[in-house]
Amino acid sequence: MTRYLFLEEKLPLRLGPNISQLLSFSGPAVLTAIFIPILFFNNNEIDISVSNAYLWGGVGSIITAYKTKNIYWTIGFGGIVFIGVSSYF
Amino acid sequence: MIKGATDMLPLSLAVLPWGVLFGSLAIQRGFSWIEGQLFSAVIFAGAVQIVTIELMAENTRYITILFMALVISSRHFLYGLTLREKLSKQSLKWRIGLGFLLTDELFSLSGHRKSYASKYRLYYALGAGGSFYLAWNIWTAIGIIAGVSLPDLTNLGLDFAVAATFIALVIPEIRTVPVLVCVLVSAISSLLFSFYGFELSLVAAASVGMLCGYGVQRVRS
Numbered sequence: 001m002t003r004y005l006f007l008e009e010k011l012p013l014r015l016g017p018n019i020s021q022l023l024s025f026s027g028p029a030v031l032t033a034i035f036i037p038i039l040f041f042n043n044n045e046i047d048i049s050v051s052n053a054y055l056w057g058g059v060g061s062i063i064t065a066y067k068t069k070n071i072y073w074t075i076g077f078g079g080i081v082f083i084g085v086s087s088y089f
Numbered sequence: 090m091i092k093g094a095t096d097m098l099p100l101s102l103a104v105l106p107w108g109v110l111f112g113s114l115a116i117q118r119g120f121s122w123i124e125g126q127l128f129s130a131v132i133f134a135g136a137v138q139i140v141t142i143e144l145m146a147e148n149t150r151y152i153t154i155l156f157m158a159l160v161i162s163s164r165h166f167l168y169g170l171t172l173r174e175k176l177s178k179q180s181l182k183w184r185i186g187l188g189f190l191l192t193d194e195l196f197s198l199s200g201h202r203k204s205y206a207s208k209y210r211l212y213y214a215l216g217a218g219g220s221f222y223l224a225w226n227i228w229t230a231i232g233i234i235a236g237v238s239l240p241d242l243t244n245l246g247l248d249f250a251v252a253a254t255f256i257a258l259v260i261p262e263i264r265t266v267p268v269l270v271c272v273l274v275s276a277i278s279s280l281l282f283s284f285y286g287f288e289l290s291l292v293a294a295a296s297v298g299m300l301c302g303y304g305v306q307r308v309r310s
Contacts, residue, residue: 020171026171028268029294035251036280057252069261
């Protein structure tokens with residue numbers, strides 16, 4: 001339902017160029033708002049400490065994504081950092 | 090169609106940990122294998138499925154579960170709006186089919202100016218979305234099997250794979266200052282909103298991020 005609603009042609013709605021431009025930011029905005037809490041929150045509590053493997057893994061992923069722009073490398077290297085740090089602590 | 094499936098392949102593989110996490114979680118929380126599989130076959134969403142399983146296991150009232158599902162899924166309103174111009178012209182069959190398949194991952198492949206504009210591109214999207222659907226269900230099945238036969242898999246940090254996947258999708262998109270601002274603001278506000286336990290934090294943070302990105306773009310042009 002949520003996915004389909006606005007694809008319906010009969011819905012009386014026209015999008016101006018300003019709205020379209022605004023919506024072009026929806027992809028990065030939504031994905032960021034999903035992954036940031038995964039990195040910082042553990043069981044509904046914020047965790048900013050050196051033992052938070054999610055943060056280290058996240059930093060590793062961001063650097064790899066920036067350098068390689070490749071999904072496999074990003075997940076692979078971030079995953080290695082994540083597993084490394086979580087088994088160390 | 091095959092091109093769509095191969096372009097989606099990295100993302101289909103990347104949700105493996107999450108699918109397995111969901112499958113094993115369903116078993117852990119006392120659902121039967123067929124119920125667990127139906128979640129993935131019918132609902133076909135990541136976060137909503139996991140939250141629903143947890144809430145149902147705690148005997149939460151149905152109205153609360155429905156509300157949570159609506160809150161988490163409300164980002165799809167944004168996706169629908171974004172693709173409206175391209176897809177609302179297509180036939181009902183395509184709209185319902187691709188609408189059902191429109192996940193975060195498929196949406197992230199939909200940014201091209203000409204996406205959904207021709208038959209070829211529609212089949213491309215069908216290949217991408219359909220293969221992702223298939224993969225999600227296979228990973229769920231593996232999780233269910235693992236959940237039945239192995240001890241608790243749910244504390245292994247499989248959700249890190251979700252974060253890494255989304256990082257891989259977002260970072261290469263940051264090519265302009267407005268997008269950078271949008272991502273930074275979205276990140277900071279999602280932290281603030283989640284910290285204060287605001288239920289609509291995801292959509293609120295994303296909206297603030299979008300507005301700031303858009304604002305910067307307007308000021309600069």
